[in-house]
Amino acid sequence: MRLHPACPTTPRAWTVELRPHTGGLVLVCRQCPHTSGQITATTARAAALAHLARHARSNLLPSHLRICQCHERGCHWHPRHRGCAGPIRLLLKRERGGRLWRLADACSACAAATAQAAVVPDTVLAHVPLHPTTARRRRRRPKGPGxxxxxxxxxxxxxxxxxxxxxxxxxxxxxxxxxxxxxxxxxxxxxxxxxxxxxxxxxxxxxxxxxxxxxxxxxxxxxxxxxxxxxxxxxxxxxxxxxxxxxxxxxxxxxxxxxxxxxxxxxxxxxxxxxxxxxxxxxxxxxxxxxxxxxxxxxxxxxxxxxxxxxxxxxxxxxxxxxxxxxxxxxxxxxxxxxxxx
Incomplete structure (x- = not known):
């Protein structure tokens, strides 16, 4: 059974909702009450995922300080299971047929029990310079995981x-x-x-x-x-x-x-x-x-x-x-x- 430390200053759980609006949809973020914007149905999913990714990148924490946000909220995001356990992962969850998206830290046990969700690898959220400075040519070595x-x-x-x-x-x-x-x-x-x-x-x-x-x-x-x-x-x-x-x-x-x-x-x-x-x-x-x-x-x-x-x-x-x-x-x-x- 996992022992949970005190909740960090910035809980790593973010939710965006796509609401109907005249002429399209509006993206509403519960953590950004003053930054909702109108979008089209074509770009709605991409806009929601990109917004959540920006939150995750701007609120990075070392692994030993990350806790299961699902457990902190009473584990109501999934059916009952054997308990909170395993490494902390970043979980992307879709609700209401894609009208609501949530990105949050969750333990492996909660992530496995959550429907319509998938683990987002840490490498997907890492920053990569698109225009690296020119350096001396050398044989390139693979970076990151295999x-x-x-x-x-x-x-x-x-x-x-x-x-x-x-x-x-x-x-x-x-x-x-x-x-x-x-x-x-x-x-x-x-x-x-x-x-x-x-x-x-x-x-x-x-x-x-x-x-x-x-x-x-x-x-x-x-x-x-x-x-x-x-x-x-x-x-x-x-x-x-x-x-x-x-x-x-x-x-x-x-x-x-x-x-x-x-x-x-x-x-x-x-x-x-x-x-x-x-x-x-x-x-x-x-x-x-x-x-x-x-x-x-x-x-x-x-x-x-x-x-x-x-x-x-x-x-x-x-x-x-x-x-x-x-x-x-x-x-x-x-x-x-x-x-x-x-």
Missing amino acids: EQTRVREILSYLAAALPASTSAAARLLALQCALRMNTKMHVRLPNGVLRSLRLNAVQDPWSELEHARWLRITPATAANEVVVELLDAALLGQAPARPDRMRAADWALRASSSSTARTTGPLPQLASAYLAAHADPQAGSGLSELDQIGRACGVPLAELPALLDQLAATGLLSSWQACPDSGDLHWTLVYRERPSNE
């Missing part, structure tokens, strides 16, 4: 940022776009990447992401690529430099296209990437909550056993076991299917 960690963090973020009804095909595209975008939030996706994802036989996932107001397709300058502009401003805060994120995008592409997953459809591909991103790179074993897998893949919990059986039958999983009491899933990947981190 490819597997970056993919895991973006999957967690997209679980909250995208509508729950988003298909697996659209989520695969969103993952690649989020990792490959430049500082102007533009993405050039070569047709070779799209062929590797094997999405030409499914319903147009681009239109689905456009309808969700997550991206906008722009005219391409070449015939062998698709160019889009992302509308989720919170993605601009990604700490890893673009070359490192491009390496993570390639890692995710190999993970989702391994073996026969690409021949069985987008959902097995997405699940394969999730399981690989959350598995030990050496042993191939992994542990995660069932509801988190369901949110990240956009699949109901009742359909997860059939999906996992399908992955095992096609040779992607060596074994899997779900614990109904704790809601945890244990799995082991087949060794030859794990993408390399090197």
Whole structure:
């Protein structure tokens, strides 16, 4: 059981609400009573997430001073669970169909029990200079976490940022776009990447992401690529430099296209990437909550056993076991299917 210190001077919990207004919507922040502004429906989600990100960046605290804000408020943000425990994470929660967004520190136990929520990695909120000073040329070394960690963090973020009804095909595209975008939030996706994802036989996932107001397709300058502009401003805060994120995008592409997953459809591909991103790179074993897998893949919990059986039958999983009491899933990947981190 976690022992909670005294509440810090600035509680790390922020809430914004999107309210109807003549001609559009108005963004109301409970911590900024005098700074509400009118926005359009197209930019509402991005504006809300960007506003919350600014609060988090301007109220940084060392990890040993951060406490579970959910517990401080009586844990009414989620159903009852076994107790407050685990490291403190930054949790993004969506309520009322996207009309209310909350960003707050929460322990791992509360985060796992909260519906329509996902952990926001600390690297997403870190400041990155867009125009670094010119320095002597030297061989570049990767910065921050490895490819597997970056993919895991973006999957967690997209679980909250995208509508729950988003298909697996659209989520695969969103993952690649989020990792490959430049500082102007533009993405050039070569047709070779799209062929590797094997999405030409499914319903147009681009239109689905456009309808969700997550991206906008722009005219391409070449015939062998698709160019889009992302509308989720919170993605601009990604700490890893673009070359490192491009390496993570390639890692995710190999993970989702391994073996026969690409021949069985987008959902097995997405699940394969999730399981690989959350598995030990050496042993191939992994542990995660069932509801988190369901949110990240956009699949109901009742359909997860059939999906996992399908992955095992096609040779992607060596074994899997779900614990109904704790809601945890244990799995082991087949060794030859794990993408390399090197």
